[in-house]
Amino acid sequence: MKRIEEIDALRGFALFGIVMTHMFEGYLASFTPPQYVGFNILYPIDSVSQTIIQNLFVGKFYAIFSMLFGLSFYLILGSKKDSSSLKFAWRLILLFLIGYIHHIHYRGDFLTVYAVFGMALIPFRKLPTKLIFVLGLFFALNGPSIILKTISLIQPPLEINQPISISPSPVEQATSYFQLILDGEYRKLIVSNSTIGFINKYNYLKFSGRLWVIPGLFLLGLWVGRKKWHENIEKIPLIKLILVTASFGIPLILINFYLSTPTNSELVRYFGSIAKDASNIFIPLLYIGLVLLLYKSSLMQRFVKQLIPVGKMGLTTYVLQSAFGIFIFYGYGLGFLLKLSGTGALGLGLLFFIGQIYFSKWWFSKYKYGPLEWLWRSGTNRSWQSIKLSKSEIIQMTIK
Numbered sequence: 001m002k003r004i005e006e007i008d009a010l011r012g013f014a015l016f017g018i019v020m021t022h023m024f025e026g027y028l029a030s031f032t033p034p035q036y037v038g039f040n041i042l043y044p045i046d047s048v049s050q051t052i053i054q055n056l057f058v059g060k061f062y063a064i065f066s067m068l069f070g071l072s073f074y075l076i077l078g079s080k081k082d083s084s085s086l087k088f089a090w091r092l093i094l095l096f097l098i099g100y101i102h103h104i105h106y107r108g109d110f111l112t113v114y115a116v117f118g119m120a121l122i123p124f125r126k127l128p129t130k131l132i133f134v135l136g137l138f139f140a141l142n143g144p145s146i147i148l149k150t151i152s153l154i155q156p157p158l159e160i161n162q163p164i165s166i167s168p169s170p171v172e173q174a175t176s177y178f179q180l181i182l183d184g185e186y187r188k189l190i191v192s193n194s195t196i197g198f199i200n201k202y203n204y205l206k207f208s209g210r211l212w213v214i215p216g217l218f219l220l221g222l223w224v225g226r227k228k229w230h231e232n233i234e235k236i237p238l239i240k241l242i243l244v245t246a247s248f249g250i251p252l253i254l255i256n257f258y259l260s261t262p263t264n265s266e267l268v269r270y271f272g273s274i275a276k277d278a279s280n281i282f283i284p285l286l287y288i289g290l291v292l293l294l295y296k297s298s299l300m301q302r303f304v305k306q307l308i309p310v311g312k313m314g315l316t317t318y319v320l321q322s323a324f325g326i327f328i329f330y331g332y333g334l335g336f337l338l339k340l341s342g343t344g345a346l347g348l349g350l351l352f353f354i355g356q357i358y359f360s361k362w363w364f365s366k367y368k369y370g371p372l373e374w375l376w377r378s379g380t381n382r383s384w385q386s387i388k389l390s391k392s393e394i395i396q397m398t399i400k
Contacts, residue, residue: 003312005305006233006295011068011314012307013291016353017061019321022108023349024053024342027325029108030200033175040342049343055253056283059276062110063140063284065314066214069114070136070221071230073121085122087380092118094379098315098372104190106322107197111315113205117215124219129226132219139216142209142277149270173200182338184331209277233292241289249282309360310353313370317356324352365394 022029026040041047077088092115099111124132168176173196180189205211229236252275259272294300310317327333328340328348340348363370367387369377378385 004230004233005308006292007068007071007230008309008311009295009304009307010064010288010291010311012309012311012317013287014061014064014068015310015314015317015321016307017057018065018318019325019353020346020349021053021057021061022321022325023328023345024049024057026329026337026340026345027106027108027322028178028181028329028337029106030177031170031174033171033178035175036178036338039338040340040345042341043343046342049346051257053342053346055257059280060283060287063213063217063280064288066114066217067221067224067284069118070121070218070223071225072221073118073125073218074222074225075230077122077125085125088122089119091376091380094376098319098376102319102322103197103201104193106326107193107201109322111318113201113210113214117218120215121218121222124222129223132226133223136216136219136223139212140220140281141216142213144212145209146274146277149273153267153270181330182335184333184335186332189330189332213277213280234296236292238289238293238296242286242293245282245286245289249279249286252276252279252282306357306361309364310356312364313360313373315376316370316372317360319372320356321352325349365389 024040032039041050073088076091077085095118096112096115099109099113099115103109103112124135127135177192180192202211205214224230255275256272256279259268260276261269264272291304295304328345329335329337331337360370366389367374368389369385369387374385374387
């Protein structure tokens, strides 16, 4: 199957946004205890960086990555009538195992989440294209959560006179986990992530709405594959796409910014959350349009193409980013969680990503697949795959 360079470039772009988001957050992947709120706001510029990250990064780049996962499902399974669902399921089981190792070190891992939700894609491969689009849009816009919030506003839940005590409380759990990171107690962190870490991940998916949004984005990616847009990228009206998504996405970000402050009433914050969910669709589409437009530009194409190698080894790139972030922030690494400003962390993230670009370009000058991609492919096919480029392939790459 021939790779589509624009898709790899988009995946690389998504990974850039993901590492920048996680670096600013200190690779915490947890609720911040009250006494540590603002731990990375050390200078005035950090507040500016926080506003940019929260409004233009959080929820935007993972949305691109998720849609591309749905498109990859189509390319691997959905486009072939004789393709094996069992083989794809086995592929997801292996992804879960890779993700599990990643998760016990960094509980913000989304490989395990993708593996589980990816299984749900298999029954959808037979559904009509229009139904896939409708369901995908409904879930991607966090429709079920909006319905539940609307019901709770119209008919608030009954008050319980006897308070329910949860031990330990969410604040106590977050404080304990934060302290484990600071202390760098590796063994205790592994135990915490492999037990309560999965419960916290599920609670976060439910609270944030990503329990619905991620499958919805997968379905939208599948729909894009069904429409063959990836094969006809040159026919996509990019200027129109950019203008429409910007016209909706930018006002939605502003609405969310002004309505979602804690001092506003619950009703006002309700509308702010709807605007946020909608912006997490329009802004990623805006970014996609901009990247594809730059790719078509003779002046900018060579810069955008630098993203192709990191996107081509997306799994390896993502896991290495986590390893770097953990090393920078956690106590068993450099322990910079409370010492590094948010803006400084962004600078380090940018430098590391540039390093990943050079590393991936060097790697693909010698090998066919990224390291983890090779392991994943070998496990999927249940035989060791050839990884080194032949001399003829190296010569052909040099000529290109």
